[in-house]
């Protein structure tokens with residue numbers, strides 16, 4: 164059942180089209196997934212790749228099994244098909260400075276990273292601590308090297324990153340009307356006043372966002388709701404408040420233009436994109452792309468520019484432990500800016516000043532210094548395609564590994580091994596004699612489903 168007031172609202176807005184629109188809520192939704200272009204042979208997955216999602220380079224219709232190696236090794240991300248168009252519209256270029264402001268659980272972040280090809284800086288932020296942790300796990304799984312993950316409010320980020328980003332995605336918290344079919348729980352919050360309350364929060368978020376966008380940069384705004392208050396009316400407000408212009412989004416069959424008449428009539432609004440579930444094989448979504456005019460940075464007086472950043476140096480001992488590991492285990496030893504935080508070693512793609520911010524991960528985790536040894540991070544393993552010392556696991560060994568068990572092997576060497584299964588890097592192990600010690604992260608252990 165749809166919430167009271169919802170049906171009447173859309174009957175009024177959509178007229179004759181309301182009937183098929185409302186009827187679509189009775190149908191089953193669509194499942195989708197994206198393959199990961201950051202991995203070698205991204206197509207090498209045990210999934211059907213015959214039904215691509217239109218306009219998305221790496222998106223397909225179908226369901227992912229979270230207990231199989233394709234998921235564990237970060238070859239796939241399960242994502243609702245309409246949501247994939249947001250990343251496709253944002254399409255950052257390698258080398259850009261990109262902010263994904265409302266990023267958890269990471270559907271768009273992982274998509275943006277695919278475009279960036281490990282080059283430039285991707286700051287993925289999430290305000291809710293628990294969700295930020297899930298975001299970090301997905302970034303890790305996807306093997307993303309150039310991401311910094313923060314757990315901040317937009318206002319606090321805006322103080323640090325004045326006019327800094329080339330591209331910002333605001334996948335805004337919204338009334339979620341487009342998810343009523345996929346997630347019936349989303350209906351419970353809806354009242355006729357809810358969209359206006361969400362719109363107020365969206366304007367607050369966007370006010371901070373604009374301070375962080377460089378002149379000439381692009382803002383991508385998206386919601387998973389149909390409500391004009393949170394969609395066209397937000398874009399109309401942005402166009403009134405700031406020197407922004409709409410970059411029209413190309414449409415394919417089943418995709419609809421934004422409705423200027425649902426806001427202030429500004430014809431530019433027709434360049435935004437709507438996805439309706441009765442016209443497109445996916446859930447409800449709205450997205451817009453806006454360009455900030457060249458000129459001064461939009462910023463409040465009290466904000467500070469990013470300062471030159473001196474990363475905390477490694478001690479001599481740390482340097483030698485890291486170099487010993489890198490020399491024997493890594494194909495390259497150039498990892499951007501190295502920094503140590505509480506005995507953990509990270510590589511930052513660009514030197515970024517994060518002092519005072521709640522940081523979940525300041526760059527790619529490389530490992531941890533423990534007494535007189537270095538223990539490599541799981542995240543590092545998932546970025547590697549090969550290592551001088553590596554072992555192809557049998558199915559039985561893989562099952563044991565992701566379950567957290569040791570296993571025996573007759574491999575000849577000793578010490579760290581990059582473990583691989585079905586040609587995918589799945590983690591690190593450490594060989595002593597014939598026993599491979601398990602370094603699969605405790606919190607991620609699972610019972611693998613290896614039945615094909």
Ligand SMILES: C[S@@+](CC[C@H](N)C(=O)[O-])C[C@H]1O[C@@H](n2cnc3c(N)ncnc32)[C@H](O)[C@@H]1O
Pocket residue numbers: 246264265266267268269270271272289290291294316317334335336337364368
């Ligand atoms: C639509 S979801 C993001 C989905 C994500 N982009 C993805 O593709 O996986 C919106 C996010 O905004 C966060 N959020 C809620 N209130 C916020 C606020 N005031 N400022 C910034 N983010 C907020 C929510 O916790 C939520 O994770």
